[in-house]
Amino acid sequence: MKNLLMKLLSAFSLLMLFGFSAQADEVGNAVPWQINFQQAATPVMEKLIGLHNYLMVIVALVVAFVTALLIYVGVKFHHSNNATPSKTTHNTMIEVIWTIIPTMILISIFIPSIKIHYYMDKAVAPDMTIKVTGHQWYWEYEYPDNGGFSYLSNIKEKKDLRAGDVHLLSVDNPVVVPVGAKVRILLSAADVIHSWAVPSFGLKVDAVPGRLNETWFQVKKPGVYYGQCSELCGIKHGFMPIEIHAVEQSVFDAWAISAKAGKVSFNAENNSK
Numbered sequence: 639m640k641n642l643l644m645k646l647l648s649a650f651s652l653l654m655l656f657g658f659s660a661q662a663d664e665v666g667n668a669v670p671w672q673i674n675f676q677q678a679a680t681p682v683m684e685k686l687i688g689l690h691n692y693l694m695v696i697v698a699l700v701v702a703f704v705t706a707l708l709i710y711v712g713v714k715f716h717h718s719n720n721a722t723p724s725k726t727t728h729n730t731m732i733e734v735i736w737t738i739i740p741t742m743i744l745i746s747i748f749i750p751s752i753k754i755h756y757y758m759d760k761a762v763a764p765d766m767t768i769k770v771t772g773h774q775w776y777w778e779y780e781y782p783d784n785g786g787f788s789y790l791s792n793i794k795e796k797k798d799l800r801a802g803d804v805h806l807l808s809v810d811n812p813v814v815v816p817v818g819a820k821v822r823i824l825l826s827a828a829d830v831i832h833s834w835a836v837p838s839f840g841l842k843v844d845a846v847p848g849r850l851n852e853t854w855f856q857v858k859k860p861g862v863y864y865g866q867c868s869e870l871c872g873i874k875h876g877f878m879p880i881e882i883h884a885v886e887q888s889v890f891d892a893w894a895i896s897a898k899a900g901k902v903s904f905n906a907e908n909n910s911k
């Protein structure tokens with residue numbers, strides 16, 4: 639029994655190790671057996687992971703303290719050690735302490751999370767804007783600052799996948815943005831509520847018909863980043879992925895010119911040379 643437990647434990651720790659290392663070399667995409675977050679691609683996601691790690695320390699300390707207290711009480715006040723229990727009911731000092739300490743813990747969580755909340759909310763001096771509209775079941779992207787063109791973005795069927803594409807995540811016309819640019823995203827929907835979510839950007843904002851929501855991102859490294867609609871929006875909710883290519887400014891400019899002329903498809907091999 640003890641042997642089996644040890645085997646299970648070591649298998650679990652290997653899995654954890656593998657999970658944590660498996661994410662390290664892949665950006666913008668989930669990998670098999672991944673446990674932790676995707677690698678952060680934007681300052682927002684870096685801050686979110688920082689907050690998560692901070693919370694995990696607090697969680698671990700609270701769990702350790704409560705577990706230790708339970709064991710201590712269980713042993714100390716077991717009937718074999720404590721045949722005639724005391725009938726004490728109140729202790730002002732302990733009651734003050736167990737109110738003040740949790741309050742301080744909550745405040746220490748509240749302050750950083752509110753700071754990140756406002757940081758995520760709006761871009762300060764954005765470089766460009768993209769309007770995202772959710773449809774059943776595809777996305778529409780509009781570039782008002784780069785010529786005012788717009789296009790539709792549909793999932794790629796399995797037969798259309800090429801080398802480097804990801805089944806169920808690749809689309810025919812991805813979003814293209816310049817690396818390092820602060821991109822303001824305005825979101826709405828044409829039919830039902832959708833949600834534009836990109837895990838490596840730390841981004842998940844609802845696209846609501848008749849409303850305009852706002853968010854932003856700033857991609858730090860060139861690459862391809864994937865996301866999915868994250869609001870149940872109908873039968874093909876799982877088939878309206880998001881694909882974002884972050885490229886050098888010159889590549890973006892060239893793409894924007896051809897997109898304005900009607901050729902919106904982005905070919906990573908051709909456009910990035």
Ligand SMILES: [Cu+2]
Pocket residue numbers: 772773775831832833867868869870871875878
């Ligand atoms: Cu949707």
